[in-house]
Amino acid sequence: MNASTADLPVVVIGAGPIGLAAAARLIERNIEPLVLEAGTTAATAVRAWSHVRLFSPWSEVVDPAAEKLLAPTGWIRPDGAAYPSGGDWADFYLQPLADVLGEKVRYGAAVTGVSRSGRDRIVDADREAQPFVIHYTDPDGTEQRIHARAVIDASGAWATPGPAGGSGLPALGEKAAADRISYRIPDLKDPATRARYAGKRTAVIGSGASAFTALASLADLAKTDDGTGTHTTWILRRGISGSTFGGGAADQLPARGALGLAAKAAVDDGYADAVTGFRTDAVERDTDGRLILVGEDARRLDPVDEVIVLTGLRPDLSFLDELRLGLDERLQAPTALAPLIDPNQHSCGTVYPHGQAELSHPEKGVYLVGMKSYGRAPTFLAMTGYEQVRSIAAHLAGDHEAAERIELTLPETGVCGGAGLFDEPAATEEAGGGCCAAPATLTIGGPASTSGGC
Incomplete structure (x- = not known):
C-alpha cells in the first residue's frame, strides 16, 4: 500500500450490526x-425480522467500541439481561449508532462490483499497490465509484435464502408456486400475515432455530379463536433424534433452549406433524390450488395451503467476482475459517474465536465478516462478528499483537451433534452437527430466526 492509498477510507459494505461495529472499531483506530x-x-435486514426476539440479551449484542461512540449522545444501553427483538435492536441501538456516524454512512448505495483499480482478477503486476475500486448505484440509480484502502464486506446473507429443493436448487415448480411460498418467519401479529395462515395447513421446511420459531408461532396461533384449524406439517431432511430440538435447559443461551422446547411441544401437543427424511423434489398444485410436495423418493404429502421454507442462507458473492477470494468449496467461507466452523466437524464449545488471520484472502485487504464470513454454516453469533472486526481494525492499524489476540469466549449450546442453530435468521437444515452458535432469532444477533440469534 502506497502513501496515497493509505489516505483512502476503508469501505464497509452493509450498515447492519457487524458493519456498524466495523466502522466504530476503525474510528477507534483513527482509520476513516x-x-x-x-x-x-440502518439495519435493513434486521428490520425485516423485527418481530423476532434474539437469543442473546442486550449485554451481548452491543459492541464496546460502538457504545463509546454512543455514550456522548446520552445513549444508555437497555437492561443487559433483557432480550431485544430485531425491531428493538434496530431502533434502540443500530439506528442511533448509524446516526452518530453521520455522513460516514451512505444509504441507498447498492454495491455492484469490487475490484483492484485498473486490475482484473487475472493481472498480477503491481496489484497490491493499487487501491480497491467499488462500484455502486446511488438512490437515483446512477452508477458511482469510490476508491478504498481496504474493503470489509458485512452485507450478510439475508437476501439469499436457501430453496425448498433438497438438491440445493429450487424444486421443480417452486418458482411457479411463489404466491404460496415464503422464505421468512411469519409475523403473526400483522393482520394480513395472520389471515394468511390462520385456519390453514402450512408446511414448514427446515430443522434449525428459524423452523423452531415458525413451529412455535403457528402452534400459538392454533390455540386462538381465529386460529382454529391451523395445523403444521414439519418437514425435515433428516430424522429426529434426542438432539433435534437443541440443548433445552442445558443451553447456555436460555432463550435458545426454550425455543427448541417450544417447537417440541408443538409436535407433542399435536399442532404439528413431523415428516422425516423428506427431500423436496417438486411442488405441484391440486385442483383447488393447494400445494403438494413431492419427495425425491416419490412420496407425495397431503396438500397444504402455504409453505414456509427455512433451509438456511447463502452469501451473495456475485459482486466480488473480480477479487481473488480463498473460499472453502463446501461452506463458501474463508479457507482458514471453514474447518473451525464446519457443522459436520465441530461440537459444543469448539467454534474457536477468530480474527483477521482466519478471515484473510489471497487478495490482501479484503475481508468477509459477520454472517457472510460463515458462508453456509449456521452457527454465527453477534459476539463473533464483533470480535472479527476488532481484530481486522487492529491489523489495518498495524497493531498486529492486538489483531492476533483473542478477546472472546463463546457460550455452548449444551448439546453436541444436533441440528445447527443460527444467530442470525434461518439456520441451515443440512447442518446436522452444529451446536455452538446462535439463536433462532437472529442474534447475530439474529432472529428467533440472517442475518440469525446471538
Whole structure:
C-alpha cells in the first residue's frame, strides 16, 4: 500500500450490526470508514425480522467500541439481561449508532462490483499497490465509484435464502408456486400475515432455530379463536433424534433452549406433524390450488395451503467476482475459517474465536465478516462478528499483537451433534452437527430466526 492509498477510507459494505461495529472499531483506530448501505435506513435486514426476539440479551449484542461512540449522545444501553427483538435492536441501538456516524454512512448505495483499480482478477503486476475500486448505484440509480484502502464486506446473507429443493436448487415448480411460498418467519401479529395462515395447513421446511420459531408461532396461533384449524406439517431432511430440538435447559443461551422446547411441544401437543427424511423434489398444485410436495423418493404429502421454507442462507458473492477470494468449496467461507466452523466437524464449545488471520484472502485487504464470513454454516453469533472486526481494525492499524489476540469466549449450546442453530435468521437444515452458535432469532444477533440469534 502506497502513501496515497493509505489516505483512502476503508469501505464497509452493509450498515447492519457487524458493519456498524466495523466502522466504530476503525474510528477507534483513527482509520476513516465509509459504510455503503443498500437500504434506506440502518439495519435493513434486521428490520425485516423485527418481530423476532434474539437469543442473546442486550449485554451481548452491543459492541464496546460502538457504545463509546454512543455514550456522548446520552445513549444508555437497555437492561443487559433483557432480550431485544430485531425491531428493538434496530431502533434502540443500530439506528442511533448509524446516526452518530453521520455522513460516514451512505444509504441507498447498492454495491455492484469490487475490484483492484485498473486490475482484473487475472493481472498480477503491481496489484497490491493499487487501491480497491467499488462500484455502486446511488438512490437515483446512477452508477458511482469510490476508491478504498481496504474493503470489509458485512452485507450478510439475508437476501439469499436457501430453496425448498433438497438438491440445493429450487424444486421443480417452486418458482411457479411463489404466491404460496415464503422464505421468512411469519409475523403473526400483522393482520394480513395472520389471515394468511390462520385456519390453514402450512408446511414448514427446515430443522434449525428459524423452523423452531415458525413451529412455535403457528402452534400459538392454533390455540386462538381465529386460529382454529391451523395445523403444521414439519418437514425435515433428516430424522429426529434426542438432539433435534437443541440443548433445552442445558443451553447456555436460555432463550435458545426454550425455543427448541417450544417447537417440541408443538409436535407433542399435536399442532404439528413431523415428516422425516423428506427431500423436496417438486411442488405441484391440486385442483383447488393447494400445494403438494413431492419427495425425491416419490412420496407425495397431503396438500397444504402455504409453505414456509427455512433451509438456511447463502452469501451473495456475485459482486466480488473480480477479487481473488480463498473460499472453502463446501461452506463458501474463508479457507482458514471453514474447518473451525464446519457443522459436520465441530461440537459444543469448539467454534474457536477468530480474527483477521482466519478471515484473510489471497487478495490482501479484503475481508468477509459477520454472517457472510460463515458462508453456509449456521452457527454465527453477534459476539463473533464483533470480535472479527476488532481484530481486522487492529491489523489495518498495524497493531498486529492486538489483531492476533483473542478477546472472546463463546457460550455452548449444551448439546453436541444436533441440528445447527443460527444467530442470525434461518439456520441451515443440512447442518446436522452444529451446536455452538446462535439463536433462532437472529442474534447475530439474529432472529428467533440472517442475518440469525446471538
